[in-house]
Amino acid sequence: MPEKGSIILEERLGYTLSVERKDLLKAASGLKEAGFDLFQFVAGVDYPDSIKLTYRIFSSRRKNQIAVFLKTEVPKDDPSVDSLVPIWPAANWHERETYDLLGVNFIGHPNLSRIFMPEDWVGHPLRKDYTDDRIIVMDDGKKEKPAAALKEKPAVKAEKAEPAVETKPEDAAATKTKEGTETSNVTSAETAGIAGEAPAQPEAPATESESTGEPAQAQQQDAADTKVDS
């Protein structure tokens, strides 16, 4: 056990060991030697300046069979930390998941690639500042009426700039149309991709084909037929 950290019993959590990120590998090997052999998960929590990582390791060998939470923190501008795969092979997929969804780079991981998202996805979805054309944000139970959204003629943006997100699949157009004219009570937080262009507008999303209040079906057809490659 590293002399600097000490295990404290947090109230609703359990036994916790908080270390700085440079001591993580040392702490982990110390835990492994102390009999903590079952690696359970890595949870990353996204804060404005940093990402907090929480590991949970269970000991099946010790008499009291406890689990320890290993906590550390990585700054946002350099979100990398040592990989624990050399110590517990079970950390493999969990670290891949944290990399995929939060963008934490694990140094020394044998195969750090995306696991849930397609390989060519851009961005890390679980971050708080992740924006996407397809995210629908519910407004704390209060739902805006879609009528206001439909009546306004949406601005036609010729190239619905797929800026950094060149890799979005082509049926994004069809999906956007569907969202705009569906008679559901959900507003679509319309953002303009990761490049951060125009601010969120509450009207129906712009589509390549001029969309008015046509029935959803026909519009979908049109959108599918008259997609403009951007």
Add this chain to the structure above:
Amino acid sequence: MSKLEEVKTIEASLDNLDVEFGANGEAGASEGDIRSEELAINFGPQHPSAHGVFRAIFHVDGEVITRIEPKIGYLHRCFEKIAENRTYTQFIPYTDRMDYVSSMLNNWAYVLTVEKLAGIEVPERAEYIRVIVGELQRIASHLVFLTTAGVETGATTPYMYYFDEREQILNLYERVCGARLTYNYMRIGGVSADLPEGWLEETKVFLKRLEKTMNETDRLLLGNYIFKKRMTGMVRFEAEDALKWGITGPSLRAAGVPYDVRKVDPYSVYPRFDFDVCVRHNCDNYDRAAIRSDEVRQSMRIIEQAIEQIPDGPVKAEGIPKAFKPEAGEAYGHVEASRGDLGFYIVSDGTTKPYRVKIQGPSFGNLQALPAMAEGSYFGDVILAFGTLDTVFGEVDR
């Protein structure tokens, strides 16, 4: 060159070819000269044996698997991101759909963690109800497993018998909460509604019927010579490897490690019941399959005791506001789900919506071990081993 010299040259080159003949006369190859090609087969996302949407690339050398590359994410529904935009109660139906074969236990893991976060005490009757429906759910999930274990080896008859019993369980659930698969029954602080009249008696009758069926059908399936021959001794995965690769649940207990959350880290009213942790020691396919039948019997024991002990009273804690705001902080809670250790790690920032919900799905950890388990085994056995891991992709991909 004379004819003799030609023949001698050809013979010499044949000697250099260095082909050895095995005992039965088949031609083998020694290192370095003749190599068989490795074949990469895609076990696509749509496949009858895939237990869901699972894609893997099997590298095979003849019938022997050299490497597996699993590719998951086909059922990723972004629950953790969605949780940041739903209130605590609104997220309960989403937990149903993670491990959709055993929804009650998912619900339970989630509400347990939220109650821990906010310090809510659940009334006793609600705890007993949770135990009863939770254990019934475990039985139902294991019945599905036993069925698929049979079907994968070619035994299609037990399917009818096990699913008949499962149908009774689903009928019981329908009387309790109106749904057959995704129940949305538990609430923060208890359960959503009390048990209907006569439900406990019906459950007692059902348990008797289940015992008879289990005795009969287990002999039919687990005692079957072909099933045994097919599964015993195959794809052994020792305890040390299993722990190294993060397996929990029945697959770990079949390797001899008695890790059961109900005993190691008891929650709810489990300390009041008398039941055993099922452990088997031969860590092979057969044990991983048979241990779930043992667990069904232990669950029946628990349910009988719970039905006897259940008190009267309220089924939901008082005083929980509709705009439920736990104080800022974090909590972790876990239950013994039918596939392993299902945990929730919830971070709250004091508002009505959680800041972060991390779901620890047991099948995600179990599936990670598949490449290590399968190396060097035959293709057919690996498919069975994958079946005995009992993965549900709702849990893997969330």
